[in-house]
Amino acid sequence: MSGKPHLSNELAVFTIAASNYLAHASVLGASVAEHHPGLKLTVFLLDTPPQGLPLSEHLVIVPAEQAFERQEWNHRRAHYDILEFATSVKPACFRFLFDHSARRAIYLDPDIRVFQRLDQFWGGDESDDALVLTPHILTPLPDDGCKPDDLAIMRAGLYNLGFAAMRDTPDVRGLLDWWDAKLHHLCLHDVREGVFTDQKWMDYAPLLLRSSSAVLEHPGFNVAYWNLHERVPRLEGGRWQVESRKKADCDLVFFHFSGYAADQGGISKHENRFGSQPPGDALRLFEDYAGALEAAGVRETRAIEAPRAAFRDGTSWDTACRALYRQAIAEGLAFGDPLEEPAFLDWAAGVAPGDHVGRYLRAVLRLRGDVAIAYDDGRQTAGLLTWLRISGQPEMGLDPALVERFAGTGEPDAARVNYVGYLRSHIGVGEAARQSIAALEAAGVAVRTHDISADAAAPIGNYAVPGARLAGAAAVTILGCNADVLPGVLAALPGDMRDTYRIGCWYWETPCFPEQWANRFDLVDEIWVASRFVADAIREKATVPVLVMPPMVRPPRPRRDRPWLATLLPEVTADEFVFLFQFDVASVPFRKNPEGAIAAFSEAFSPEEPVRLVLKLLNGHAEPRLVDALRSAAAGRRISLLDAALERADSFRLLASADSFVSLHRSEGFGLSIAEAMAYELPVVTTGWSGNADFTTDDNAAIVPCDVVPGALAHGPYPAGTPWAEPRLDVAAQLMRRVWTDMAWREAIGQAGAATVAQRYSAATVGTAMRERLLRIERSARVNVRRQQAPAAGAHASDRTRSAAVRIASDVLRFPGYYLARLPR
Structure with a gap:
């Protein structure tokens, strides 16, 4: 870092950025150098770049801290989040440049690209305006219900402070002092309180510098998503121009790519008027910019963590x-x-x-x-x-x-539990078990785990098996396996887990619990289920208590990565809106209804529209004819099939890289994938029936109506006559299309869905409910009796466990087809 700004004829052009935005600054710097020969872009850097990170020759790096006294610098780092902090330093950076011999200075946001000389509004003498700003718009926005609208502009401020030009005068120095004093503690991103970082304060500036300020009405300055309704970019003979409604056509001076990311689709996350179809030749602008960012190393820089303040001893300010x-x-x-x-x-x-x-x-x-x-x-x-x-x-x-x-150093309460489950399996019940254990531990429950993944008909992943906080067995065991396999699981358990108070954690997907499994109630003391739908089905036949105890839903932080998705599916392009549907071929695909998802998508979108459906499936080898049929139905459409067992991190990266999640299921016991998608703020299109009805509503999801009808055929363990939902695919198609076209609505239901999941299925809510129940069980007489009846170490299995083996043999004789179908797995 040089610490000295770069000047050319006493002019400085600068930006403010952290290391994770240096690729953007490099593209900006190259464009400045092209049109201002000999001038380098001064970057006021908010942090220290990682060692080995190559820096563009067009940049001069100045630590932004140099513009402040140490205490004021630390105050702003402590007081503001990264957006507020970065914008709060702007007036101090102007002042720093003037103190270091700059007579004129132009600020540009790092996500800008320059196409003409910037200082063309100045003649070079003392009659030049001391302050030059650009308005967001020159004409009102259309009243079409799209974003942004005139109200959004009013909330953000009349002028876009992605650009500001100043000349060093006493009046400008006074303005900078006033502005900087306001940003000491009022550079807040809080439109409800009437402030929007540094920007809205500058609505006052033309009044404070009445005789020496100018508002640029040149349509080629600061073209961006918010003014494309009045300015159409055109590429004419290799030169970028702007076609304007009320002004003569002119050169494009600079374009502001605010809110744009090549892997997100659309031209900005802040707008829904144009999406991926901006006017004129604007799409070419964005494609060229995406290529320049890629060449500048944006993949590497965006992986750098945003700077965080820290105490003197290195502890993070949180x-x-x-x-x-x-x-x-x-x-x-x-x-x-x-x-x-x-x-x-x-x-x-x-x-x-x-x-x-x-x-x-x-x-x-x-x-x-x-x-x-x-x-x-x-x-x-x-x-x-x-x-x-x-x-x-x-x-x-x-x-x-x-x-x-x-x-402090408080110790966890006395609650203890054993947890048996498919802890390393790529299946929903395995993920539910992992999340439930995490919720229990978050609530202070000591957990001992026992993994039965080897018994599952599913691939095993690289999961860290949780639950290492309990030495020895507890008096209560949660059995995270379904009723059909319970006898075999019990027979193989260690004795100190088997002879305990047993909680069956069961999943089921239809209103009719099988009569042939009613004898499983004798093997447990109570049952936990994930939804009211499952509870109603099991309670009809249960002889033990049935409690609704859903799993925690806390997927890892979203990591959207469309370039990575393109490595899995090269046909996926950056401009496509991606719907994701996923299912396990080895787990009754009729219930998941992949054919319905393909049919609804095909009705909703033509192959020419930039919308894609990705079907993520698992265990495709289990039913190759089904997979071939799905490929045939998808032919000629923007529909991709991905048959792969992804590790947990990549499964969630896939989810985060989609734009919407679709589940046109016929029934769900809970709908974990739906809830995980909602946690990522993805708009969800889903059947309005079964387990997911506990958390999906018209306010937080696109609910597809359905008809509940008896099934004509048996499917896996579900006999003929089982009630199934048949989602109305014509309505599903309409809703999928609305999700694509109506950005405001999809954002609203996405945010509402995330709020619902956070409220109902957080570690605090779920873990506390389970902990309170376990403490109540611990205090109960039944647990004390069970402890007294448990056999000593080395003794034979209890009568109840021997009866489990009897039930297995009985089941094989009564339902040979069911068990023979599972032998290969």
Whole structure:
């Protein structure tokens, strides 16, 4: 880093970025150098680039910290998130350039590309305007219900501060001092409070510099998604031009690619007026820009973590610290340097008058109301501490060292449990088991696990088997396997897990639980199911309690990666909107209805439209004729089949790389894949019946109506006459098309879906419910009796276990077809 800005004829052009945006800055710098020969782009860098990261020859790097006194720099790092922080330093960077001999300075956002000389509005003498801004729009936006609209522009500010040009004058210095003072603590991204980072404050600027400011009405400056309704980019003879409604056609000076990512589809995540079909030759602009970013190394730079503030000892400043620091500022408290002096940490560790938890914990509970409810507003200290240790860090970005410092060293409550399940299997019931164990541990329950993945008809993945916090068996065992295989699982269990209070964790997918499995109720003490739908089906025949106890739904942080998807499916293009459907061929595909998904998609979209359906299937070898039939139905359409056993991380990367999730199932016991897609804010198109009805509504999903009819044939363990949903595929097609075309609606249901899943299936909600039930069981007389009746080590299996073997033999004789079909697996 040079630390010195680069000037050409006393002009500086600069941007502000962190290392994860250096590829964008490189593209901008190359375009500036092309039209300003001899001038390099000055980059005020918010962090230190990783060692070995190549830097473009068109850039000069200046640490942004040099523009501040240390305490003020640390205050802004502590007070703001990364977007707010990056925009808050802008006036100080202008001032820094003027203090280092620049007479004129032009700021550009890093996601801009220049096509003509930038300073053409200046003549080069003292009569030039001291401040030049660009408005978002020159004419009102259409009242077509699309985003953005005029109200959105009013909320964001009249001028787009992705561009600003200033000349060093006393009036400009005064404006910078005023602006910088406002951004000391009011550079907030909070449109409800009337502020939008640094931008809206500059609505005042033309009034404060009435005689020496200008608002550019040149249509070629700052062309972007928000003004394409009035400006059409055209490529004429190798030169980019702008066709304007109210002005003469002119050269394109620079284009602002705000909100654009090549792997997301569309021209910006902030708009839905044009999508992937912008006017004129704009699509060529975006394609060229995507290629330039790729050549500049955007894949490498975007993988760099955004900068985070840290205390002197390296402990990260986290979201709870930021909320608490903002509270302190609102109360008029001062701590000096919040990151390097101890005053803030001492205050955060203290307890406010009348409160029963420390200030740091209070900040966490205010940010997460569901956690406050689950742990009795922090009074249930052991469970809260375990949640903070296991779930607080991934869900809220809490620093483990701060959790230990502020939350104390409480020990988990006495709840203990054994968990038997398919812990390494690529199947839904395996993922549900892994999530349930994580929720139990987050709630302070000590878990001992027993993996039965070798018995599953599914591939085994590279999963870290959870549950290493319990030495020896507990008095309660959760059996994460379905009723059909329960006798065999019990017979193979270690004795200290077998002779316990048994909870059957069962999944079933239709309203009719099989009569032939009713004798399984004798093998368990109670049953946990994932949805009310399953509970209703099992309770009709159950002789033990049946409780709704769903799994936690907490997929890893979304990692959208369309270039990676293109390596799996080369036919997927960057501009396509991707619907994802997934199912296991070895698990009754009739229930998942892949043919229905293909039919609805084919009705909704023509092959010429940039929309694709990806069918992710597993175990395609189990029914090759079905797979061939699906390929035949997909022929000539933008439909891809992906038959692969992906590791967990890649399965979720696939989900995050889609734009919508489709499940036109005939029945679901819970719908884990649907819930996971909703957790990623994907708009979900799904049948409005069965287990997913617990969490999918017209407010958070595209619900497809259906007719429930008896099945004519048997399918796997489901006999003829089983009630099945037949989703109305014509309505499904209409909804899929609306998801594609109506960005505002799909965003609304996506956000509502994520909120629903976070509320109902978080570690705090699910884990606490399971923990409370286990504690109640631990205190019950039945568990104490079972402990007394359990055989000593080395003794023969109990009568109940011997009866399990008898049931296996009986089942084989009564239902030979069912068992023979499973022998190859």
